[in-house]
Amino acid sequence: MYNPISSEFFDQLTVAMERKIPSTIEYYQNEEQEKNKEIQEIKALVKTMELIDGFEFLVLDTQEKIRLSLVVRFNGKRHRAD
Helix, strand or coil, X not given: CCCCCCXXXXXXXXXXXXXXCCEEEEECCCHHHHHCCCCEEEEECEEEXXXXXXXXXXXXXXXXXXXXXXXXXXXXXXXXXX
8 A cells, every 4th residue: 555755754855865864764675564564674875766666765875775655764753653
């Protein structure tokens, strides 16, 4: 199920990218992990955001891509209600 991100979350991501703020991201890697509540955590710089197959993704300096709708917390701030 697609969960659009809030404008507040988008603004926070934009600031982190522009200021190159090291970020802690808690997220689900996929829908199966989401269903099982298996949260992953990574610390990285957010380089950009891009649209892939109709979904918005964070692109990290580690080259990892995280779907925005699967992000639970960004720098300690909760962005999903589970």
